[in-house]
Amino acid sequence: DAKTTQPTSMDCAEGRAANLPCNHSTISGNEYVYWYRQIHSQGPQYIIHGLKNNETNEMASLIITEDRKSSTLILPHATLRDTAVYYCIVSPNSGNTPLVFGKGTRLSVIA
Amino acid sequence: GAVVSQHPSWVICKSGTSVKIECRSLDFQATTMFWYRQFPKQSLMLMATSNEGSKATYEQGVEKDKFLINHASLTLSTLTVTSAHPEDSSFYICSARDPGQGPNQPQHFGDGTRLSIL
Numbered sequence: 001d002a003k004t005t006q007p008t009s010m011d012c013a014e015g016r017a018a019n020l021p022c023n024h025s026t027i028s029g030n031e032y033v034y035w036y037r038q039i040h041s042q043g044p045q046y047i048i049h050g051l052k053n054n055e056t057n058e059m060a061s062l063i064i065t066e067d068r069k070s071s072t073l074i075l076p077h078a079t080l081r082d083t084a085v086y087y088c089i090v091s092p093n094s095g096n097t098p099l100v101f102g103k104g105t106r107l108s109v110i111a
Numbered sequence: 112g113a114v115v116s117q118h119p120s121w122v123i124c125k126s127g128t129s130v131k132i133e134c135r136s137l138d139f140q141a142t143t144m145f146w147y148r149q150f151p152k153q154s155l156m157l158m159a160t161s162n163e164g165s166k167a168t169y170e171q172g173v174e175k176d177k178f179l180i181n182h183a184s185l186t187l188s189t190l191t192v193t194s195a196h197p198e199d200s201s202f203y204i205c206s207a208r209d210p211g212q213g214p215n216q217p218q219h220f221g222d223g224t225r226l227s228i229l
Contacts, residue, residue: 034217036220038155041202041223041225042222042223043115043117043204043206043220043221043222043223044155044204044206044220045220046217046218046219046220049217087154096143096160098145098157098160098206098218099145099206099218100157101147101154101155101156102154103154104154
């Protein structure tokens with residue numbers, strides 16, 4: 001079973017920041033927080049991941065609370081192409097451990 | 112960056128036939144690959160873990176004789192849906208991680224194979 005809780009859906013105006021929350025209150029010390037997104041009829045696309053420090057890359061920023069029980073993915077300037085289902089996943093950083101997907105958040109970016 | 116490729120991207124076939132789906136790691140070697148299935152409006156469900164040179168590990172409820180997995184090389188895993196029926200119609204996705212990028216790298220996914228059984 002997925003160890004994360006996310007809102008079912010969210011809307012965001014084009015050009016504004018999209019803030020997607022995720023609760024993972026039972027996260028273990030060796031588990032990372034991963035974010036993926038899936039655009040319709042495509043495979044999941046990796047966005048970002050982190051352990052305890054905030055992370056930023058060319059796609060997004062990841063803010064992890066100090067107790068690591070929740071995190072927020074931030075898309076700084078959402079575009080229509082960011083409309084997708086966003087999955088927050090916690091998992092040990094091991095190549096032999098599969099990712100377990102929850103239901104994710106369906107983000108709709110509106111013009 | 113790491114790239115995972117699937118083939119075919121889309122297949123339609125008659126009930127009772129067998130269908131083979133390929134998953135390749137294009138620029139890295141993967142001793143482990145994962146196969147997922149996704150039904151419409153649902154999330155990805157892990158089917159099995161494909162291990163190079165050994166038997167695959169199947170999740171509970173997934174029939175190993177129905178979904179044959181072969182991981183014969185470090186860059187290729189195949190999933191064969193045997194005697195496919197309409198209820199096997201789904202979106203099949205594979206993933207792998209590039210161990211050469213270090214211990215802190217994510218899984219990468221293929222673009223999926225949409226299987227439709229008539």
